[in-house]
Each structure stands twice: as C-alpha cells, then as structure tokens.
Amino acid sequence: MTTLRFRWLVLIGLLAGLAGWLTNLLATRNGYGTPTLPLTSLVTTALIIAITLVFGLRVLRWRNGKRDRALDPILAMRTLVLAQACAYAGALNLGWHAGIFVDQLALLSVRSASGPLWGSVALMAGGIVMTVVGLVVESFCRLPPDDDGTGAPGYSEGEYA
Template identity: 55%
Template sequence: MKLTNPLLLLAIGAAVGMLGWLAAVLTTRYSLNTPVLPLTGLVTMGVIVVLTLVLGIRVLRWRNGKKKTMLNPILAAWTLVLAQACAYTGTVLLGWHAGIFIDQLRLWNLRSDQGISWQALAMAGGGLAMVVVGLAVERFCRIPPEDSDADTAPGPQEKRKPQAEGEYAYRGH
C-alpha cells in the first residue's frame, strides 16, 4: 500500500469545502437548515481517533522492539486501513464544515446566534484531529529499513530499487 498523499487530501478537502460552501449558500437562500453535523458527532470522532491512536501505538511499540510477542499481521493491516480511513474521513469532514463556516462568516454580524458557526468550526476541528492522527498512525505502521541492507551496499555495477513507498508492519518477514 502506498502512503496517503497529503496533496491529495488537500485537493479532496478543497473540493468538499466548495461543496459545503455551496450547500450552505443554497440552504440559506431557501431558508432551510444549515447542513452541519450535530455536536454529538464529536463524540464519535473522538472514539475513532482514540481507537486509531491506541492501535497505532501498539504497532509502533512492536515496531520499535518494546513487545516480546509477535504482532498479529491482520491487526497491523487493520490499523493501517483504519488510519487511512481516518485521514480521508477527517478530510471530508474538515472540508465540508470549513466551507460552511466560511459561508457563515459573511452572516456573522447579521445573526444574534452564532451557534451554527461555532458548531461548524468544532466539527472542522474534529476533522482536523482525525486527519492528523490518521497520518501519524499510518507512519507508525511503516517498517524501518533492515540493518542488513546497510551492510550489503550495492557495488558499482549493481543498482538498488529505491524504496520510496516503504513496507508496512503487516507485511512480516
């Protein structure tokens, strides 16, 4: 599996942000409710972030040699997939709610209650936390290069394949 590309996440976030802004403009124009997730969604986001971080720390401790037992390769693969899903989901939530917040800023002085604005900002913050934890845990799942690779340096005629993608913890030895 390839590492998640931060530029791809940025592009997805910007595109979804534009959609969120457009949805907020249209709902305001037609006097509908603003499409913001309720604040109880932060609890769910928090559970996902904590679970991802706990599983990622388990993989990191195993990778750094702090555990004596073998790591279940399926658990490591699930941790990697969960981390990537967390990053992508956080990107979508961040983009959507940031777009809504930007739309709400133009109405800031006209409204006496800025609850929707603060709600959108809180949800965008939760999305940012998901992105950061997802990307960090994804890095935890990478296996460092073998020490034996340094001992067998390629000769002048040999060429080594660069390991730009790296290996993940679930691809055992």
C-alpha cells in the same frame, strides 16, 4: 499498499469545502437549516481517534522492539487502513465545515454568531485532529529500513508492517 498523499487530502478538503459552501448557500437562502453535523458527533470523532491511536500504539510498540509476542499481520493491515480512513474522513469533515464556516461568516452581520458558526469551528478542529492522527498512525505502521547493508531480502524503507 501506498502511502497517503498529502495532495489528495488537500484536494478532498477543498472539494468538500466547495460542496459544503454551495450546499449551505443554497439551503440557508431557501429557508432550510444549516447542513452541519451536530456537536455530539465530536464524541464519535473522539472515539474513532482513540481507537486509531490504541491500535497504532500497539503496532508502534512492536515496531520499536517490544516483541514478546508476534504481531498479527491482519491487525497491522487493519490499523493501516483505519489510519488512512481516519485521515480521509478528517479531511472531508474539515473541508465540509470550513465551507459552511465561510458562508456563515458572510452572514455574521445579519444573524448572531451562535449556532452554526461556532459549531463549524468545533467540527473543523475535530477534522484537523482526525487527519493528523491518521497521518501519525500511518507513520507508526512503516517498518524501519534494514540496517545490515547486505541487501538481504526483506522489507525496504517505507513498507508497512
């Protein structure tokens, strides 16, 4: 499995931002509501972040030497996939709500700064945290390089647990 590419996360965020901005522009100019997630979605985001961290810490403890029992390789792979999905979802969430924020910022002189503007800021913060946690937990799943120097077969640097 390949490692996350920061460029892909930025590209996803930029494309989602453009889509969010354009969708919000069309929706609000035609009398529809702002297409944002409700603030209660931050609870779901926090739950996903917590689950990702719990599984990531289990893999990290095993990797750092607390090996009183074997690490299930399926659990390690699922943790890696969850971490990468968390990072991608965070970038998507961040980009979408950043696009909406930019459009709402332009309307600040016309309407109050209450609802969609601050909601977008909160959801952008959730997206940032989600992306960072995904990247950190992905790094937990990397195995350290072999230190014996003999070139023995096994895991090399950058491979996953």
